[in-house]
Amino acid sequence: MIERTRIVLPRKLQDEIVAHARESAPRECCGLLFGDGEVVDRLVRGRNVHPTPETRYEIDPAQLRKALLSGDDSDRYLVGIYHSHPATKPEPSFTDVTSARWPAQVYVLTSLQSDPPKVFAYRITNGEAKKIPIVES
């Protein structure tokens, strides 16, 4: 399994995450971050299909399946997953930690509590979230 200790996320893509979060509010937004290793070069907006999208997200599994078909299951190309917290801190919640089932991927999170919103990155493994640095390029 790839052990990502940082994520390279260009400012333009961070801005796209924030724009998606603002457009989706009061619902949570979510999406996929593709690239190679720890470098993200492409963002795919996800459809949040959770029945209570104001406080939860689930990326449409059919959309996820299609996205995964283009990869090779090595975890190399699916670098991360992003979502927003419209009304809570930009930290993984208890729900985020207990629902995390993608240990090789980086969980990127933004919150609309601050203005302008900031973007943070975490690894969530074995029931524990650890903040990792975001490098812009």
Next chain:
Amino acid sequence: MPVTVRLPGALREATGGETKLTTSGGTLRDVIAEIDRRHPGFAARVLDEAGALRSYVNVYIGEDDARTRGGSGAAVPDGSEVMVIPAMAGGGG
């Protein structure tokens, strides 16, 4: 032709890191049981005590969501590609 089962995400932890396995056809429950014989504990990650798919696991048989074809009882013909996908979920609430 065997069934190919792809395992993205955390489920590979239950198969010693294997991300692609082959099994015989049958029902989805049969496929899961065959993997469980090779990797004990796998079935418990995918099925609940009643033998139904766990809520946080999505299974596709080809392009079809297994839940629309009978859940764990869905037919998995020889040659099918099965993808077992953990939910990508969470939230601030």
